[in-house]
Amino acid sequence: MGGDHAPKSVLDGARLASERHPDVRFLLFGDEARLAPLLEGRPKLAAVAEIRHAPAQVSADEKPRQALRRGRNTSMRLAIDAVAAGEANGIVSGGNTGALMAISKVVLRTLPGIDRPAIASVFPALDGQSVVLDLGANIECDANNLVQFAVMGAAFARTVLGKSRPTVGLLNVGEEELKGNDTVRLAAQMLRDVELPLEFRGFIEGDDLFKGTTDVMVTDGFTGNVALKAAEGSAKLYSQHLRGAFEQSLLSRLGYLLARSSLNAMRERVDPRTHNGGVFLGLNGISVKSHGGADETGFAAAIGVAADMARDRLTDRIIEDYRRFGGPREASEQSAASGT
């Protein structure tokens, strides 16, 4: 029921995802009276989907605590309960991010050693991709949180990017060691001093987000959210100017027609909707947040991310990685004990 165009965009997204991932089955949580006719009109989806009626829904402007207090009534809560019960392998929602995070955290619980889960997403670069987190789950973060994000992001990058020892950068206003606020400076010191299953490369800047400078890029949720949306806004402006340029003259229109197929292929590659899907890392279960404004393409991409994570048993892998290497605190104690 969550997202600007829900529930239609959600069902259309599920139908699209179903074509790409024929092994995926759907539990649709929401108002049965609204969902049933939509599902009837999509017979292929109906064959692999089941409606679970939820009498209430979390609204976009509801406070996380308020959403939590409403108990097991809401579609969001019932869907997360299904993940906790092992009935579903993961949840995908386009709804209230704060509520999704709060309920996921309470119901699924955080992994051992993790104080706060984070939202991660895979950003495109010219030659490769990077995992960026946190994209909005934690508005205020201390240095410990940032270090935990680095460890979780590295585990995620090992799986999704296939890097055995991912490089990690910490987002700041400059690359020099003395730049930034106390929080990022302390986090950088911890990442330098403590032995972790990652290669810390120091501070990176906003433009590095799309350069693939490091495999993992760590920031607090306020900065990450604004940076992501600023980048989307800038790309959109660029593409609108481009459209305008092609419409400027007869020659440029003809030029567009000739280059159209290459341009469409490019548009697909840079389309933020194909990269849609924020992953909550640090939970005992798969919980994926789709962009609230996503259309069916975006929602299908988010479902695809969840399906890939489930197939790869990503949560188990993160737990294993985290256990094998210990959290930053354990690693810190080990390194202190061994005198290094």
Add this chain to the structure above:
Amino acid sequence: MGGDHAPKSVLDGARLASERHPDVRFLLFGDEARLAPLLEGRPKLAAVAEIRHAPAQVSADEKPRQALRRGRNTSMRLAIDAVAAGEANGIVSGGNTGALMAISKVVLRTLPGIDRPAIASVFPALDGQSVVLDLGANIECDANNLVQFAVMGAAFARTVLGKSRPTVGLLNVGEEELKGNDTVRLAAQMLRDVELPLEFRGFIEGDDLFKGTTDVMVTDGFTGNVALKAAEGSAKLYSQHLRGAFEQSLLSRLGYLLARSSLNAMRERVDPRTHNGGVFLGLNGISVKSHGGADETGFAAAIGVAADMARDRLTDRIIEDYRRFGGPREASEQSAASGT
């Protein structure tokens, strides 16, 4: 002497700016031994420029306090002193932002009612432009700072955008009133409650930065700096993908040739280098920071901004605006006294 390609990029930028602004004269502060041969090779610039030898320079990784302690030795300090003495109408520097801000603040002093100056820049949107601040001067900001940024940004927008009552938005992770951290929520409350010479439109998000949603967009310097660079990185990635698309086939190459002149005109419009130039608002004098990585086009744009500000007597206008309406505190008292 400041910036990645200084002093050559600075002199080439001055030469370019001199062609566009024939009324502008230059005082070039730096190492005379390095500047003199460069200036000799640019006779047209030499006719309107004068070298002022500075025995030292502020380095990129120097702490602001350290730079301040070096006294009147550095090119940056001597240039700012010239502004304070009325010898120059403004300073343009591509050097260390923190040092430029610290020295400008100490030498030029802040305007009455302003605790901290901010870096503002004009962002392009499809139909119009917006003033965005702070872009990196103040890494940590409280609600009062954000309110002052709103007032200064509105004064700047009245001059550069010609709006009599600029609209102002506060950057956040969502538009709903309860989103964000305590600082932005308190600042929003102050902007709503206090009578100011602006129209507060509430919270805006990262993608609004390039939509022209409001005339002025306010944020702290950490978020603003990262968002600006993230947007630049995203636009650069888009343009690289575009180049790749045109090179993909014979047809697309032909298409590019036909559309080339329209595309070049567009590139000029979206080129961040033509929008280069961050303005320090809130000081008794004009101080403009050019992007450290700027080439001559970028540096010339920054000089152009300073020249326009000087011609418009912008600092006087901000003082007048600020006096006429009072600072937020005075306005608050007025509104309390008048019982509204």
